[in-house]
Amino acid sequence: MNRREFIIYVGAAGMFSLLPSIRLYASAPPKQVAAGEVGLKGPFDIAFDPSGNILVTDPPGYRVVCLDSSHREVGSFGRPGAQKGCLNFPKGLAVDRDGLIYVVDSNNCRIQVFDRQGTVQRVIGNIGSIGGSFATPQGVFVDSTGRVLVADTRNHRIQIFQGDNPIAVLGDLGDGDDQFRLPTACAVTSEGEILALDSKHGRIKVFGADLKFMRSFGDVGKEPGRLNMPQGMALDDAGRVWVADTGNHRIQEFSLDGKVVSVIGKEGSAEGEFKNPTGIACREDKIYVADNGNGRIQVLAHK
Numbered sequence: 001m002n003r004r005e006f007i008i009y010v011g012a013a014g015m016f017s018l019l020p021s022i023r024l025y026a027s028a029p030p031k032q033v034a035a036g037e038v039g040l041k042g043p044f045d046i047a048f049d050p051s052g053n054i055l056v057t058d059p060p061g062y063r064v065v066c067l068d069s070s071h072r073e074v075g076s077f078g079r080p081g082a083q084k085g086c087l088n089f090p091k092g093l094a095v096d097r098d099g100l101i102y103v104v105d106s107n108n109c110r111i112q113v114f115d116r117q118g119t120v121q122r123v124i125g126n127i128g129s130i131g132g133s134f135a136t137p138q139g140v141f142v143d144s145t146g147r148v149l150v151a152d153t154r155n156h157r158i159q160i161f162q163g164d165n166p167i168a169v170l171g172d173l174g175d176g177d178d179q180f181r182l183p184t185a186c187a188v189t190s191e192g193e194i195l196a197l198d199s200k201h202g203r204i205k206v207f208g209a210d211l212k213f214m215r216s217f218g219d220v221g222k223e224p225g226r227l228n229m230p231q232g233m234a235l236d237d238a239g240r241v242w243v244a245d246t247g248n249h250r251i252q253e254f255s256l257d258g259k260v261v262s263v264i265g266k267e268g269s270a271e272g273e274f275k276n277p278t279g280i281a282c283r284e285d286k287i288y289v290a291d292n293g294n295g296r297i298q299v300l301a302h303k
């Protein structure tokens with residue numbers, strides 16, 4: 001297994017800590033952020049805007065927080081409510097090639113699309129079970145063609161949109177290969193395969209570009225390769241699949257054929273330990289993890 005090193009955490013009491021391994025990536029000496037400067041209550045998901053800023057959903061704070069490349073909070077948007085532009089437990093995040101920010105407004109059962117200044121541009125969906133509506137959705141992904149994929153969690157399906165229009169649905173409630181129980185995240189590979197994180201079954205299910213089921217990997221359990229109510233998933237530049245194995249308080253890395261590459265962390269609050277990790281994002285040689293139960297973001301060096 002490849003070695004992965006913890007290098008940063010951001011949030012909790014507001015500290016920003018660097019271990020010696022950070023010297024591989026920056027010449028500046030270790031820095032600290034003043035206590036309270038990054039006020040994350042319960043970070044859930046992570047994405048990057050075109051400028052390299054880090055966007056974090058903070059459901060208990062009803063907002064999306066923006067951190068700069070020095071991991072300092074430089075802005076936020078959202079406030080409690082059900083009106084357009086307001087958020088009620090925002091969860092999943094994605095950014096398209098134009099820099100528009102897609103926020104899963106989970107308890108309002110909709111996707112809201114914001115510009116870089118945090119001004120809402122449009123709203124996708126509403127509460128319900130028909131096509132184009134949602135029941136506490138959680139994950140969102142925008143692929144290279146502009147399609148928007150949504151893990152419609154309590155409707156037990158993945159919905160695919162082109163613009164604001166639903167064009168396809170994957171799955172329904174059940175235990176079959178092409179069925180789900182509480183899907184929480186989705187992604188699309190460079191080859192057009194669709195990955196869906198089926199949390200209750202502890203599996204990653206893979207569908208072809210034709211939307212037909214192809215294969216799956218994982219299962220419920222604690223051993224390497226098994227998952228316990230996973231909540232987040234991301235692909236790195238090499239096509240590896242990173243999963244926030246939430247109930248097992250760890251991160252797992254898989255190849256696309258389902259082989260375990262590495263298992264990182266255990267339950268705890270020390271550096272490199274996790275408590276109910278949720279969102280995960282990959283950027284260059286780093287893996288960013290929303291360490292939800294510890295109220296912080298941890299960053300892993302990817303070697």
